Amino acid sequence: MKKLFLSILCAGGLSLIVYAQDSTTAREHIKYLSSKELHGRGVAYDGEHLAAEYIRKNLESFGVEPLSEEYFQKYEKPAFSMEGNVIGKAEGRSLLAGEDFRIMPFSQPLNDKYRLIRVSPSDLIDNKKINEINKKYANILPHSLIYIDNTNVNFKKDKDEKKYKEVLAKLKFSSPFKAAGIIEGVDKMPTWGLAGTFHESNLAYIYVKADKISHKDKSVEFYYNNKLADYIHYNVCGMIPGTEFPEQYIVLTCHYDHLGAMGENVYFPGAHDNASGCAFVLNMAQYFREHPCKYSVVFLFFSGEESGLLGSKYFVENPLIPLGNIKYLINFDLLGGGNDGIMLVNSTEGKGLELYERLKVFNEELQLLPKISQRSNAANSDHYFFTKHKVPAIFLYTMGGKVGGYHDTSDTNENCSLTMFDNIFKLFTTMIGKEE
Numbered sequence: 001m002k003k004l005f006l007s008i009l010c011a012g013g014l015s016l017i018v019y020a021q022d023s024t025t026a027r028e029h030i031k032y033l034s035s036k037e038l039h040g041r042g043v044a045y046d047g048e049h050l051a052a053e054y055i056r057k058n059l060e061s062f063g064v065e066p067l068s069e070e071y072f073q074k075y076e077k078p079a080f081s082m083e084g085n086v087i088g089k090a091e092g093r094s095l096l097a098g099e100d101f102r103i104m105p106f107s108q109p110l111n112d113k114y115r116l117i118r119v120s121p122s123d124l125i126d127n128k129k130i131n132e133i134n135k136k137y138a139n140i141l142p143h144s145l146i147y148i149d150n151t152n153v154n155f156k157k158d159k160d161e162k163k164y165k166e167v168l169a170k171l172k173f174s175s176p177f178k179a180a181g182i183i184e185g186v187d188k189m190p191t192w193g194l195a196g197t198f199h200e201s202n203l204a205y206i207y208v209k210a211d212k213i214s215h216k217d218k219s220v221e222f223y224y225n226n227k228l229a230d231y232i233h234y235n236v237c238g239m240i241p242g243t244e245f246p247e248q249y250i251v252l253t254c255h256y257d258h259l260g261a262m263g264e265n266v267y268f269p270g271a272h273d274n275a276s277g278c279a280f281v282l283n284m285a286q287y288f289r290e291h292p293c294k295y296s297v298v299f300l301f302f303s304g305e306e307s308g309l310l311g312s313k314y315f316v317e318n319p320l321i322p323l324g325n326i327k328y329l330i331n332f333d334l335l336g337g338g339n340d341g342i343m344l345v346n347s348t349e350g351k352g353l354e355l356y357e358r359l360k361v362f363n364e365e366l367q368l369l370p371k372i373s374q375r376s377n378a379a380n381s382d383h384y385f386f387t388k389h390k391v392p393a394i395f396l397y398t399m400g401g402k403v404g405g406y407h408d409t410s411d412t413n414e415n416c417s418l419t420m421f422d423n424i425f426k427l428f429t430t431m432i433g434k435e436e
């Protein structure tokens, strides 16, 4: 009786493994990877390492081999991390971190009350005015923050407005003011990014909702820590050997890092970008372990994508398999939606076009996606440096459907509909499974 029960349980368990690679398991992966515990999978609170370890453990549990002696490929790069309490106030009124203000990731720490010095957009493009401000406030500038209201820009000449935009963009990396930092007044928070975050900057740069600062306010307070230190990043690399051509590789990639955190309570969950792609590649690994392919299938989970494709660039420069033996590579980034189908980047010519045409045939046969769209190559995700080394590579992202805001704190698991997830999975497992 006991024995019989056990064997039924085993059979049940087995079918569970075979059919486990769907959006239900994907949901579990996305839920964990985008949770507060991982603080946006950046350097702060070691979120990136927690995510790497989660992926490694999953690959190991599926029985996927490490690509070299171990799953991790390591490289080092300086990075900022903001941990602990983050407080902001305007004239004593509390500002809500994340909602009312956001601190650029490369900002110098601030821990005090600062005088607010207003600089108009027209003053900002006038070097004479800048010198005057530096002179007039010489004594208090180190204890001041320059306020530029970017919601109130009225240049008569287009060329002045163009210059203003250029000066404002440059301000983030080097300021002509001898102040502790810059506050930019905005209508809504700009799209977040990590560009330029490996270098020590000489200032703090903070976006504040313009309606949270009154024209009467004379002071602001900011308290937060931010430190630049070397950080070891890991690419997580696994493989399932091919049954006929083990020296030829089909490579499936995604990035698992995201934008990290702004202190203890604000983080960028990155469910759509790119916990969804990780869940997809994890499911692919589980699937191909059960249904081996004629070619070896390699799974690469990159770090450092948000800081400028660091992980994939490192892999291409230090490949763990001969790049010339890659039959093709598919990069999955932003898999959370799909009501309007998928976009294939780098699919307008060569091998990319061939892949597009093959996918189209399978899609028409199986009726999975409303549309497969094409665009030419761009340096917008981890496929890019492979294409620079002549590896046939395309990048897939979903179009339409409910997902959270791009590079925003609203990119949560709840906002990720995964509408076409199972269908995209079916499309790619079918195509790769039929490789002759």
Ligand SMILES: [Zn+2]
Residues within 6 Å of the ligand: 255, 273, 274, 305, 333, 334
């Ligand atoms: Zn991404």
